[in-house]
Amino acid sequence: MTNCVCLMSRNEISREGLAHFLRSEHFDVAVSAACHEEIPASLAGTVFLAVVDEPSAAEQPGMVETILASFADAKVVILAERFDLEAMVACFRAGAQGYIVNALRSQPLMTALRLVSLGEKVMPSDLAESLGHRQFAGPSPITAETEIMNANISPRERDVLCCLMAGYPNKSIARQLDVCEATIKVHVKSILRKLKVSNRTQAAIWASHNGLSDVDVAVAAGAAAGQELAFAAMI
Template sequence: MLIIFVAPPGLFREGVARLLGELEAHTEVKCFDYGTDAPESETGADLLVIDGDQQGESLGAAGALRRVMPRLPVLALLTKIDQATIDAFIAVGVTGCFDKSEPASALTSALRVVQAGATYLPPALLTFTNTIGSPSAAHGASRPASGTGAGAGNNACVLTPRQIEVLALAARGESNKSIARQLNIAEGTVKVHLYTVYKALKVGSRGQASIAAARLEKVGDAQLHHALDAQLTIRRLLSHLSPSHFRRGDVLFHKDAPSDALYYIMRGTIGLQEIGVEVGAGTILGEIGLFSPDHRRTCTARCKSDCELLVVSATDAMRMYYQDPEFATYLIRLITRRLEADKSRTRM
């Protein structure tokens, strides 16, 4: 593991570098001063830690490194803890901010939080309530309390529609990069929205924000809206599957054959022979047969080109249907649209 530590030379840098080196076995720490181009050559780094007290220099260094390594987790060490300072660091892509007054053991926890891709905020910045959890949540803990959730509901009114969208996607397990792509915004903007959401809901981690989101009617409405608009990220649900490859002319299934699988097209074109329809990447096939009374295929599907597909067994598809309400809503909507399209073709 390679950690880059950017700070002025001296006792502080040497002491923190020693702590960083103890994060896990075989950890290498490379120290640099502000303004040097050397860190930008360390493209294999796993973590960036930066002394944020010289705010102008540290913001410039963090921003430059994030441009070279956009996925690099960054933790800023700060003496001044206030909203404006934290906002400035989050805006340039910093993953977490650590209060220098905290003990060394807390630094280790903060490093592991940002290394895992979560956001770390100083406990001094957050006011926790029994409704959501305890101050340990700021250290990446996930201990929801047994309250009724009223506090989260009361704070939901201060969230903007965009923040609700971001929270809904985060609660679904989407990464910051995926959220940015779906909402057509910068990844740094996603982090700023999540930071604001954490404060509004009085939570300190992505996990606790997801727990709070489950209690918010607006978030549920946003998730339902995505499903009804066919914006569900199927790849998120099927990320555990490896693609299967088919050649042009291969038949996926014949009409009246048993419906034993669901298909998601990643690449290529599939022709549905009996109805004369061709479908491409991002399309689900085989869903109607799963729910038909005799579980039979309603048409023949043939590859019109070389194809790359994700294949889900009928058993796994039904499990997803029962376990993920958003997927179920999406699937019902999809089946309804296709049945309506079949009726329209019949009338012609």
């Protein structure tokens, strides 16, 4: 368990108020800043809670990716102004440990942060209500294939897209598919262009919404693993 917290919020009043409350609950607020650039580089390799008060749902997943790119051991928690299912899913795909709606009362918020500090993932209670109103029929395999074909995604790009859904970084995808990392970067760039999205998280969301499932991800990973085993047998 870690009680070290780096708190980020562009709203100074909100940030300082939350910092004061965290300290009163025996959290060590090491950083209280407007943005992640103010987190000292000396914290790299250190386990800490990165609590990000970010009201924009569109920016939340990118914030998670940016923080983890510099501080891989951080446990990122997004404090959202309101519940947004797509943003929450994107945040967890990007590596977040918690997604908490700001309307939560003080003590439940502290409990949620302590759970994250213990290694648990925390989701808002709004999720239960949202799932209760959603249809789970999902697109048919034919629909998924049609969307992939319409986007002009090649079979290899589809494998890479499935790996993006699984949250793999380029280096892991390259290892899984037995190609160089530069090739994966080319594939990712091509996928983003064809899907008309700006980052890999949005590409993963597109794939999920258009019929690619966990089964597709597992098949891609399994095929890649088979390639690795075959290569290993040769040497």
